[in-house]
Amino acid sequence: MIRYVLNKFIFMLISLFALVTATFVLMNAVPGSPLREEKATTAQIQKNMEAYYGLDKPLVQQYGVYLEKLAHFDLGISMKQRFRSVNQTIAQSFGYSLRLGIVSMITSVLAGCALGIIAAMRHRKLLDNLAMILAVAGLAVPSMVMAPLLQYLFAVKIRAFPVTGLHGPLDYVLPAIALSSVSIAFIARLIRSTMIEVLSADFIKTAKAKGLPGHLIVWRHALRNSMLPVVTYLGYLTANVITGSVIIEQIFAIPGMGKFFVQCVIDRDYPLIMGTTIFYAILLLASRFLADIAYLFVDPRIRISAGRMGG
Amino acid sequence: MPSELNLNADSDASPDRFRKIGRDPKRAERIARKSLSAWQDIRYRLFANKLALFGMYLMVAVVLFAIFAPLFSHYNYFSNDLDRTNQAPGFRHWFGTDDLGRDMYVRTWKGAQISLFVGVVAALIDLAIGIVYGGIMGYFGGKTDEIMNRIAEVLYAIPYLLVVILLLVVMPPSLTTIIVAMSITGWINMAWIVRGQIMQLKNEEYALASRALGAGPFRILFRHLIPNAMGPILVTLTLTVPGAMFTEAFLSFLGLGVQSPIASWGTMINDGVKAMTVYPWRLLFPALLLSLTMFAFNVFGDGLRDAFDPKLKK
Numbered sequence A: 001m002i003r004y005v006l007n008k009f010i011f012m013l014i015s016l017f018a019l020v021t022a023t024f025v026l027m028n029a030v031p032g033s034p035l036r037e038e039k040a041t042t043a044q045i046q047k048n049m050e051a052y053y054g055l056d057k058p059l060v061q062q063y064g065v066y067l068e069k070l071a072h073f074d075l076g077i078s079m080k081q082r083f084r085s086v087n088q089t090i091a092q093s094f095g096y097s098l099r100l101g102i103v104s105m106i107t108s109v110l111a112g113c114a115l116g117i118i119a120a121m122r123h124r125k126l127l128d129n130l131a132m133i134l135a136v137a138g139l140a141v142p143s144m145v146m147a148p149l150l151q152y153l154f155a156v157k158i159r160a161f162p163v164t165g166l167h168g169p170l171d172y173v174l175p176a177i178a179l180s181s182v183s184i185a186f187i188a189r190l191i192r193s194t195m196i197e198v199l200s201a202d203f204i205k206t207a208k209a210k211g212l213p214g215h216l217i218v219w220r221h222a223l224r225n226s227m228l229p230v231v232t233y234l235g236y237l238t239a240n241v242i243t244g245s246v247i248i249e250q251i252f253a254i255p256g257m258g259k260f261f262v263q264c265v266i267d268r269d270y271p272l273i274m275g276t277t278i279f280y281a282i283l284l285l286a287s288r289f290l291a292d293i294a295y296l297f298v299d300p301r302i303r304i305s306a307g308r309m310g311g
Numbered sequence B: 001m002p003s004e005l006n007l008n009a010d011s012d013a014s015p016d017r018f019r020k021i022g023r024d025p026k027r028a029e030r031i032a033r034k035s036l037s038a039w040q041d042i043r044y045r046l047f048a049n050k051l052a053l054f055g056m057y058l059m060v061a062v063v064l065f066a067i068f069a070p071l072f073s074h075y076n077y078f079s080n081d082l083d084r085t086n087q088a089p090g091f092r093h094w095f096g097t098d099d100l101g102r103d104m105y106v107r108t109w110k111g112a113q114i115s116l117f118v119g120v121v122a123a124l125i126d127l128a129i130g131i132v133y134g135g136i137m138g139y140f141g142g143k144t145d146e147i148m149n150r151i152a153e154v155l156y157a158i159p160y161l162l163v164v165i166l167l168l169v170v171m172p173p174s175l176t177t178i179i180v181a182m183s184i185t186g187w188i189n190m191a192w193i194v195r196g197q198i199m200q201l202k203n204e205e206y207a208l209a210s211r212a213l214g215a216g217p218f219r220i221l222f223r224h225l226i227p228n229a230m231g232p233i234l235v236t237l238t239l240t241v242p243g244a245m246f247t248e249a250f251l252s253f254l255g256l257g258v259q260s261p262i263a264s265w266g267t268m269i270n271d272g273v274k275a276m277t278v279y280p281w282r283l284l285f286p287a288l289l290l291s292l293t294m295f296a297f298n299v300f301g302d303g304l305r306d307a308f309d310p311k312l313k314k
Helices: A001-029 A045-051 A059-073 A086-121 A126-140 A143-157 A171-197 A202-209 A214-228 A227-249 A257-267 A269-299 A300-304 B026-029 B038-048 B050-068 B104-140 B142-157 B162-168 B175-201 B205-212 B215-226 B229-255 B265-274 B281-308
Strands: none
Touching: A001 A045, A001 A059, A001 B142, A045 A214, A059 A202, A059 B050, A086 A171, A086 A214, A086 A227, A086 A269, A126 A171, A126 B281, A143 A171, A143 B229, A143 B265, A143 B281, A171 A214, A171 A227, A202 A214, A214 A227, A214 B215, A227 A257, A227 A269, A227 B162, A227 B229, A257 A269, A269 B038, A269 B162, B026 B205, B026 B265, B038 B281, B050 B104, B050 B281, B104 B142, B104 B175, B104 B215, B104 B229, B104 B265, B104 B281, B142 B175, B162 B175, B162 B229, B175 B229, B205 B215, B215 B229, B229 B265, B229 B281, B265 B281
């Protein structure tokens, strides 16, 4: 079991290192100096600026300094917003994204499970078909269509919810739905297909034979065994939420990290791009790592044979 | 006591209406159902699935319109007509016009061209790399498999979208960049599918026979094993397309992908969102088409997967 966790942890570090290195190489492969501007600056000012950002040193040394700072969670200084550190900027915007992200992850899991269980229990009946049509539609309608649609219908036409911003609890409803619709659909399909298989297993027949009522069979026996793929999916759910939040935050004008990540990409603010990318990467890799560990608790089989886990 | 059996009064199930047939050896050997080859069976089951069939028709329709609609229109996708901006859908402009007076009908189908092109090319690149990489992993096994698999795992762990956006920062925004960026980590899924298939197939008799006849590993792999693994490969291919289309629309929506005046569903949706309250049709058509196309590919891919899955055979 310890070997399994260690194995996963080392993988996470290698992936992170590869990404950090790739980011560094890519950002330095861009021709021209990031500090050059339209404004004419004297050679001395140029030099001072380069020294300020550490760009006067050889590339290998820059890389070393970068890694060292990173080890202390120091992501550097923004180039476009002078004298503001990347850490500050992330700290300011991440709160919004985190809150929205958590709300939509909870929504995804709860709604997805509910839909999937209903579909599996009424397999090949009306409710099943309805739930699955809903799920396929949810998968097909991408967030950049879903978000404006919800905004138009429920905020502009009906005026039930605020159009933009993220202040009160009502503000969360539309962005959270738009952000989780794809994940709800995905989880519903996962749960349905595993649960249909689980429901025909022998131990379910035993439970039925000993007289356990239907809802208890699902709750105590079937659900737990159907949760496995969902737990694996949780790591990817984080990725989905992050990807989605980039768009949702644009549309609902939420000053979160996604909106600001796109802005820094458009601005070509290299330290910010690097910083945000690495921050996102840590977030994603850590959540996948946690999902792997959660697997241990849900599936006792791994605890016993925690040796090889490839593919 | 059959005589006391309480039969219905109007039933005429009297013993003389029955006849003993006995055993007919010819009849026992008779083939009751028309014999179908594997591909015929798959086609039959795919076509029996109404939703998948609907998805297929939808796919074909979108492809045909994407190719022919811009050809048979008086308008093109880039010419401005500043006298007719933001026209509602009507006889002149079937889908209306945008803020520069460009015909939305032609632009929407031009967007379909871009979207389909990106989706199909990205899927084909994934296919090419995935088959070779996965084939080698699966066929040679052992240390080769171990090392190649580790490399793939590390790459797979790197968040896909971050790589795409990073590359877009460095390379000029164009279709090529988008496709290259998507292919960097996109092939891994396909490689794993192929690997799993090859590992199952490589010890089949026909592969052994081929080896006994002196065929080299690559001949066995590409002439015998890959064609037999085509089912799961096709399914993965179909399901890759909507993902790639989404990524293109996503990047274009954020202004990182295809640049104006080239029409892309992503950029058109972005423009449409801004004008949504006043000119809703500018959002409606590209959004509807993107969703419908992704729906079609998803549904068709699902149907294909079910058709290939022998466990679901009735």
